[in-house]
Amino acid sequence: MRALVVSDKVEPILYSAGINRHVGEIDLIIGCGDLPHYYLEFIMTMVSRPTYYVYGNHGREVEYQSGKGEDWQQVTEPMGAENLHMRTAREGSLLMAGLEGSIRYNNARRFQYTDTEMLFNILRMAPRLITNKARFGRYLDVLVAHSPPWGIHDQPDVPHQGFKSFLTFMKWFRPRYL
Template structure:
Protein backbone atom coordinates (compact mmCIF):
# COMPACT_ATOMS: atom_id res chain seq x y z
CA UNK A 1 0.00 0.00 0.00
CA UNK A 2 1.33 3.42 -0.99
CA UNK A 3 0.31 6.16 1.44
CA UNK A 4 0.42 9.95 1.06
CA UNK A 5 0.86 11.38 4.58
CA UNK A 6 0.42 15.15 5.02
CA UNK A 7 0.69 17.58 7.91
CA UNK A 8 0.82 21.24 8.95
CA UNK A 9 1.29 23.04 5.64
CA UNK A 10 -0.69 23.32 2.43
CA UNK A 11 1.73 22.63 -0.39
CA UNK A 12 0.79 24.58 -3.53
CA UNK A 13 2.12 21.90 -5.88
CA UNK A 14 -0.06 19.25 -4.22
CA UNK A 15 -3.07 21.57 -4.15
CA UNK A 16 -3.00 21.47 -7.93
CA UNK A 17 -1.21 19.52 -10.68
CA UNK A 18 0.99 17.61 -8.22
CA UNK A 19 -1.98 15.70 -6.85
CA UNK A 20 -3.22 14.97 -10.36
CA UNK A 21 0.17 13.46 -11.23
CA UNK A 22 -0.12 11.18 -8.18
CA UNK A 23 -3.47 9.78 -9.32
CA UNK A 24 -3.33 6.02 -9.63
CA UNK A 25 -0.11 5.71 -7.62
CA UNK A 26 -1.52 6.44 -4.12
CA UNK A 27 -3.74 3.97 -2.24
CA UNK A 28 -4.43 5.91 0.96
CA UNK A 29 -4.37 9.48 2.33
CA UNK A 30 -3.49 10.18 5.99
CA UNK A 31 -3.36 13.60 7.69
CA UNK A 32 -1.44 14.25 10.91
CA UNK A 33 -3.29 17.50 11.55
CA UNK A 34 -3.20 21.29 11.29
CA UNK A 35 -4.45 21.33 7.72
CA UNK A 36 -7.59 23.04 6.37
CA UNK A 37 -10.47 20.79 5.47
CA UNK A 38 -10.60 22.01 1.89
CA UNK A 39 -7.04 20.73 1.32
CA UNK A 40 -7.81 17.24 2.63
CA UNK A 41 -11.06 17.11 0.66
CA UNK A 42 -9.26 18.17 -2.52
CA UNK A 43 -6.53 15.53 -2.09
CA UNK A 44 -8.96 12.73 -1.24
CA UNK A 45 -11.23 13.65 -4.14
CA UNK A 46 -8.45 14.06 -6.67
CA UNK A 47 -6.66 10.87 -5.66
CA UNK A 48 -9.98 9.02 -5.19
CA UNK A 49 -8.66 7.09 -2.19
CA UNK A 50 -9.82 6.42 1.40
CA UNK A 51 -8.60 9.02 3.89
CA UNK A 52 -7.97 9.23 7.64
CA UNK A 53 -6.99 12.11 9.91
CA UNK A 54 -6.26 13.34 13.40
CA UNK A 55 -6.65 16.95 14.50
CA UNK A 56 -3.61 19.10 15.19
CA UNK A 57 -3.30 21.54 18.05
CA UNK A 58 -4.65 24.48 16.03
CA UNK A 59 -7.84 22.62 15.24
CA UNK A 60 -10.66 24.81 14.04
CA UNK A 61 -8.43 27.90 13.83
CA UNK A 62 -7.03 26.46 10.60
CA UNK A 63 -9.57 23.87 9.59
CA UNK A 64 -12.21 26.17 8.18
CA UNK A 65 -13.65 27.09 4.80
CA UNK A 66 -13.18 30.22 2.76
CA UNK A 67 -16.95 30.77 2.88
CA UNK A 68 -16.76 30.61 6.71
CA UNK A 69 -19.36 27.87 7.00
CA UNK A 70 -18.58 26.17 10.28
CA UNK A 71 -18.18 22.40 10.08
CA UNK A 72 -16.76 20.05 12.69
CA UNK A 73 -14.73 17.79 10.42
CA UNK A 74 -13.82 17.26 6.78
CA UNK A 75 -16.58 16.00 4.52
CA UNK A 76 -14.35 13.07 3.62
CA UNK A 77 -12.26 10.76 5.75
CA UNK A 78 -12.39 9.08 9.14
CA UNK A 79 -11.16 10.56 12.41
CA UNK A 80 -8.64 8.12 13.92
CA UNK A 81 -8.50 9.71 17.39
CA UNK A 82 -8.70 7.01 20.12
CA UNK A 83 -9.94 4.41 17.68
CA UNK A 84 -8.52 1.68 15.46
CA UNK A 85 -9.26 0.69 11.87
CA UNK A 86 -8.27 -2.08 9.51
CA UNK A 87 -7.63 -0.55 6.10
CA UNK A 88 -7.02 -3.42 3.70
CA UNK A 89 -4.98 -5.32 6.25
CA UNK A 90 -3.13 -2.34 7.72
CA UNK A 91 -4.07 -1.77 11.37
CA UNK A 92 -4.09 1.93 12.26
CA UNK A 93 -4.85 3.99 15.37
CA UNK A 94 -4.59 7.70 16.12
CA UNK A 95 -4.13 10.33 18.84
CA UNK A 96 -4.77 14.03 18.19
CA UNK A 97 -3.32 17.26 19.53
CA UNK A 98 -0.21 18.32 21.43
CA UNK A 99 1.04 19.06 24.94
CA UNK A 100 -0.98 21.81 26.63
CA UNK A 101 0.83 25.15 26.42
CA UNK A 102 -2.03 27.64 26.84
CA UNK A 103 -5.08 27.91 29.11
CA UNK A 104 -7.44 27.35 26.21
CA UNK A 105 -7.02 24.81 23.48
CA UNK A 106 -9.47 22.12 22.47
CA UNK A 107 -6.77 19.90 21.04
CA UNK A 108 -4.17 20.42 23.77
CA UNK A 109 -3.64 17.86 26.51
CA UNK A 110 -1.61 17.57 29.69
CA UNK A 111 0.66 14.55 30.02
CA UNK A 112 -1.85 12.82 32.29
CA UNK A 113 -4.73 13.56 29.92
CA UNK A 114 -2.83 12.01 27.02
CA UNK A 115 -2.04 8.97 29.17
CA UNK A 116 -5.81 8.53 29.59
CA UNK A 117 -6.31 8.83 25.83
CA UNK A 118 -3.56 6.30 25.16
CA UNK A 119 -4.93 3.84 27.72
CA UNK A 120 -8.38 4.10 26.16
CA UNK A 121 -6.94 2.37 23.08
CA UNK A 122 -6.14 -0.78 25.07
CA UNK A 123 -9.38 -2.75 24.50
CA UNK A 124 -9.23 -2.15 20.74
CA UNK A 125 -5.55 -3.07 20.53
CA UNK A 126 -6.11 -6.29 22.47
CA UNK A 127 -9.00 -7.12 20.16
CA UNK A 128 -6.68 -6.57 17.18
CA UNK A 129 -4.25 -9.03 18.70
CA UNK A 130 -6.97 -11.66 19.09
CA UNK A 131 -8.34 -11.12 15.57
CA UNK A 132 -5.19 -10.50 13.54
CA UNK A 133 -2.29 -11.78 15.63
CA UNK A 134 -0.79 -8.32 16.21
CA UNK A 135 -1.78 -5.12 17.97
CA UNK A 136 -1.03 -2.34 15.50
CA UNK A 137 0.84 -1.46 12.31
CA UNK A 138 0.64 2.36 12.23
CA UNK A 139 0.11 4.91 15.00
CA UNK A 140 -0.92 8.32 13.59
CA UNK A 141 -0.36 11.32 15.87
CA UNK A 142 0.03 15.07 15.57
CA UNK A 143 2.73 15.52 18.21
CA UNK A 144 5.91 13.43 18.34
CA UNK A 145 6.91 11.09 21.16
CA UNK A 146 8.90 12.56 24.03
CA UNK A 147 12.57 12.88 23.11
CA UNK A 148 12.08 11.91 19.45
CA UNK A 149 11.92 14.79 16.95
CA UNK A 150 10.45 17.09 19.61
CA UNK A 151 11.71 20.53 20.65
CA UNK A 152 12.67 22.10 24.01
CA UNK A 153 9.77 24.57 24.10
CA UNK A 154 6.62 23.29 25.81
CA UNK A 155 4.39 23.61 22.73
CA UNK A 156 6.60 21.17 20.82
CA UNK A 157 7.53 18.74 23.59
CA UNK A 158 6.44 15.19 22.83
CA UNK A 159 4.30 12.80 24.88
CA UNK A 160 5.81 10.11 27.12
CA UNK A 161 2.73 7.93 26.71
CA UNK A 162 3.61 7.51 23.03
CA UNK A 163 6.90 5.86 24.02
CA UNK A 164 4.98 3.39 26.17
CA UNK A 165 2.64 2.59 23.29
CA UNK A 166 5.61 1.92 21.01
CA UNK A 167 7.42 -0.28 23.55
CA UNK A 168 4.28 -2.24 24.43
CA UNK A 169 2.48 -2.68 21.10
CA UNK A 170 5.40 -2.32 18.67
CA UNK A 171 3.75 -0.88 15.56
CA UNK A 172 5.83 -0.73 12.41
CA UNK A 173 5.36 3.04 12.11
CA UNK A 174 4.50 6.17 14.02
CA UNK A 175 3.70 9.10 11.71
CA UNK A 176 3.55 12.59 13.22
CA UNK A 177 3.70 16.25 12.22
CA UNK A 178 3.67 19.37 14.44
CA UNK A 179 7.45 19.95 14.32
CA UNK A 180 8.27 21.96 11.21
CA UNK A 181 11.45 21.05 9.35
CA UNK A 182 13.65 23.99 8.33
CA UNK A 183 17.02 22.46 7.45
CA UNK A 184 18.46 19.30 5.95
CA UNK A 185 20.29 18.36 9.15
CA UNK A 186 17.08 18.06 11.17
CA UNK A 187 16.33 14.42 12.04
CA UNK A 188 12.99 13.29 10.60
CA UNK A 189 13.25 9.49 10.87
CA UNK A 190 14.20 7.53 14.00
CA UNK A 191 14.05 3.86 14.93
CA UNK A 192 12.64 3.24 18.42
CA UNK A 193 12.34 -0.39 19.51
CA UNK A 194 10.59 -1.92 16.47
CA UNK A 195 8.95 1.29 15.25
CA UNK A 196 10.03 3.70 12.52
CA UNK A 197 9.09 7.16 13.84
CA UNK A 198 8.70 9.55 10.91
CA UNK A 199 8.07 13.29 10.90
CA UNK A 200 5.95 13.66 7.75
CA UNK A 201 5.98 17.50 7.58
CA UNK A 202 4.78 18.70 5.11
CA UNK A 203 4.24 15.42 3.25
CA UNK A 204 5.77 12.01 2.71
CA UNK A 205 4.92 9.13 0.40
CA UNK A 206 5.43 5.89 2.33
CA UNK A 207 5.17 2.31 1.10
CA UNK A 208 3.59 0.11 3.77
Protein backbone atom coordinates in the same frame (compact mmCIF):
# COMPACT_ATOMS: atom_id res chain seq x y z
CA MET B 1 1.16 -0.05 0.51
CA ARG B 2 1.92 3.57 -0.38
CA ALA B 3 0.49 6.42 1.67
CA LEU B 4 0.48 10.16 1.11
CA VAL B 5 1.06 11.67 4.56
CA VAL B 6 0.39 15.40 5.01
CA SER B 7 0.64 17.72 8.00
CA ASP B 8 0.83 21.37 9.08
CA LYS B 9 1.18 23.13 5.74
CA VAL B 10 -0.85 23.47 2.55
CA GLU B 11 1.61 22.48 -0.16
CA PRO B 12 0.93 24.20 -3.52
CA ILE B 13 2.26 21.18 -5.43
CA LEU B 14 -0.46 19.03 -3.82
CA TYR B 15 -3.17 21.71 -3.89
CA SER B 16 -3.17 21.76 -7.68
CA ALA B 17 -4.71 20.03 -10.66
CA GLY B 18 -1.42 18.17 -11.19
CA ILE B 19 -1.47 16.37 -7.85
CA ASN B 20 -1.78 12.89 -9.38
CA ARG B 21 1.25 13.48 -11.56
CA HIS B 22 3.29 14.48 -8.48
CA VAL B 23 2.23 11.78 -6.01
CA GLY B 24 1.96 8.81 -8.33
CA GLU B 25 -0.05 5.75 -7.35
CA ILE B 26 -1.02 5.73 -3.67
CA ASP B 27 -3.31 3.56 -1.58
CA LEU B 28 -4.41 5.96 1.15
CA ILE B 29 -4.08 9.48 2.53
CA ILE B 30 -3.13 10.25 6.13
CA GLY B 31 -3.53 13.72 7.64
CA CYS B 32 -1.45 14.34 10.76
CA GLY B 33 -3.04 17.61 11.80
CA ASP B 34 -3.13 21.38 11.46
CA LEU B 35 -4.58 21.33 7.97
CA PRO B 36 -7.79 22.99 6.79
CA HIS B 37 -10.67 20.66 5.96
CA TYR B 38 -10.88 21.93 2.38
CA TYR B 39 -7.27 20.84 1.76
CA LEU B 40 -7.82 17.24 2.85
CA GLU B 41 -11.10 17.18 0.91
CA PHE B 42 -9.34 18.46 -2.22
CA ILE B 43 -6.59 15.83 -2.00
CA MET B 44 -9.13 13.10 -1.28
CA THR B 45 -11.28 14.15 -4.24
CA MET B 46 -8.39 14.43 -6.68
CA VAL B 47 -6.61 11.21 -5.65
CA SER B 48 -9.79 9.26 -4.86
CA ARG B 49 -8.34 7.23 -2.01
CA PRO B 50 -9.49 6.53 1.57
CA THR B 51 -8.46 9.30 3.95
CA TYR B 52 -7.73 9.15 7.68
CA TYR B 53 -6.70 12.02 9.92
CA VAL B 54 -6.16 13.42 13.39
CA TYR B 55 -6.26 17.04 14.51
CA GLY B 56 -3.08 18.87 15.49
CA ASN B 57 -2.76 21.52 18.16
CA HIS B 58 -4.25 24.18 15.86
CA GLY B 59 -7.25 22.10 14.82
CA ARG B 60 -10.46 23.89 14.01
CA GLU B 61 -13.66 22.61 15.48
CA VAL B 62 -15.75 24.33 12.81
CA GLU B 63 -15.04 25.64 9.35
CA TYR B 64 -17.57 27.31 7.11
CA GLN B 65 -18.46 26.96 3.48
CA SER B 66 -21.08 28.77 1.53
CA GLY B 67 -24.46 27.32 0.90
CA LYS B 68 -27.20 28.85 -1.21
CA GLY B 69 -27.39 32.63 -1.10
CA GLU B 70 -26.39 33.98 2.28
CA ASP B 71 -26.56 30.61 4.01
CA TRP B 72 -23.37 29.19 5.43
CA GLN B 73 -22.84 25.59 6.42
CA GLN B 74 -20.83 24.58 9.44
CA VAL B 75 -18.34 21.86 8.61
CA THR B 76 -16.96 20.03 11.64
CA GLU B 77 -14.68 17.57 9.85
CA PRO B 78 -13.30 16.92 6.38
CA MET B 79 -16.22 15.37 4.52
CA GLY B 80 -15.54 11.76 3.58
CA ALA B 81 -12.46 11.37 5.79
CA GLU B 82 -12.27 9.30 8.98
CA ASN B 83 -11.11 10.87 12.25
CA LEU B 84 -8.83 8.36 13.98
CA HIS B 85 -8.57 10.08 17.38
CA MET B 86 -8.81 7.29 20.00
CA ARG B 87 -10.10 4.93 17.31
CA THR B 88 -8.73 2.09 15.26
CA ALA B 89 -9.27 1.41 11.57
CA ARG B 90 -8.27 -1.22 9.06
CA GLU B 91 -7.46 -0.40 5.46
CA GLY B 92 -6.75 -3.63 3.62
CA SER B 93 -4.26 -5.39 5.87
CA LEU B 94 -3.03 -2.16 7.49
CA LEU B 95 -4.11 -1.55 11.11
CA MET B 96 -4.15 2.09 12.22
CA ALA B 97 -5.00 4.06 15.34
CA GLY B 98 -4.81 7.76 16.10
CA LEU B 99 -4.18 10.33 18.82
CA GLU B 100 -4.76 14.02 18.13
CA GLY B 101 -3.17 17.15 19.50
CA SER B 102 -0.04 18.30 21.26
CA ILE B 103 1.34 18.72 24.74
CA ARG B 104 -0.57 21.43 26.65
CA TYR B 105 1.24 24.77 26.35
CA ASN B 106 -1.51 27.32 27.07
CA ASN B 107 -5.08 27.44 28.43
CA ALA B 108 -6.76 26.14 25.26
CA ARG B 109 -8.88 23.12 26.11
CA ARG B 110 -9.18 21.57 22.64
CA PHE B 111 -6.40 19.62 20.99
CA GLN B 112 -3.90 20.08 23.85
CA TYR B 113 -3.24 17.47 26.52
CA THR B 114 -1.04 16.97 29.54
CA ASP B 115 1.03 13.82 29.44
CA THR B 116 -1.33 12.27 32.00
CA GLU B 117 -4.39 13.14 29.89
CA MET B 118 -2.74 11.55 26.85
CA LEU B 119 -1.97 8.43 28.87
CA PHE B 120 -5.69 8.22 29.76
CA ASN B 121 -6.54 8.59 26.04
CA ILE B 122 -4.20 5.67 25.35
CA LEU B 123 -5.83 3.60 28.09
CA ARG B 124 -9.31 4.35 26.68
CA MET B 125 -8.13 3.16 23.26
CA ALA B 126 -6.43 0.03 24.64
CA PRO B 127 -9.49 -2.30 24.42
CA ARG B 128 -9.70 -1.67 20.65
CA LEU B 129 -6.00 -2.43 20.28
CA ILE B 130 -6.33 -5.62 22.33
CA THR B 131 -9.21 -6.64 20.06
CA ASN B 132 -6.90 -6.10 17.06
CA LYS B 133 -4.29 -8.34 18.70
CA ALA B 134 -6.87 -11.10 19.20
CA ARG B 135 -8.26 -10.81 15.64
CA PHE B 136 -5.16 -10.04 13.59
CA GLY B 137 -2.21 -11.12 15.73
CA ARG B 138 -0.93 -7.56 16.28
CA TYR B 139 -2.15 -4.40 17.98
CA LEU B 140 -1.56 -2.02 15.07
CA ASP B 141 0.85 -1.11 12.31
CA VAL B 142 0.63 2.70 12.34
CA LEU B 143 -0.16 5.21 15.07
CA VAL B 144 -1.28 8.44 13.40
CA ALA B 145 -0.43 11.41 15.62
CA HIS B 146 0.42 15.08 15.36
CA SER B 147 3.03 15.07 18.12
CA PRO B 148 6.10 12.86 18.36
CA PRO B 149 7.18 10.71 21.27
CA TRP B 150 9.28 12.50 23.90
CA GLY B 151 12.89 12.83 22.79
CA ILE B 152 12.31 11.53 19.25
CA HIS B 153 12.17 14.31 16.63
CA ASP B 154 10.60 16.75 19.09
CA GLN B 155 11.74 20.35 19.53
CA PRO B 156 12.88 22.32 22.59
CA ASP B 157 9.93 24.76 22.55
CA VAL B 158 6.95 23.52 24.57
CA PRO B 159 4.37 23.31 21.73
CA HIS B 160 6.67 20.97 19.83
CA GLN B 161 7.75 18.71 22.66
CA GLY B 162 6.66 15.11 22.43
CA PHE B 163 4.62 12.97 24.81
CA LYS B 164 6.37 10.69 27.29
CA SER B 165 3.19 8.61 27.25
CA PHE B 166 3.89 7.81 23.57
CA LEU B 167 7.03 6.00 24.72
CA THR B 168 4.79 3.87 26.93
CA PHE B 169 2.44 3.34 23.98
CA MET B 170 5.36 2.16 21.85
CA LYS B 171 6.50 -0.26 24.56
CA TRP B 172 3.02 -1.73 25.13
CA PHE B 173 1.64 -1.87 21.58
CA ARG B 174 4.73 -1.87 19.33
CA PRO B 175 3.50 0.03 16.27
CA ARG B 176 5.69 -0.41 13.20
CA TYR B 177 5.32 3.30 12.41
CA LEU B 178 4.41 6.37 14.44
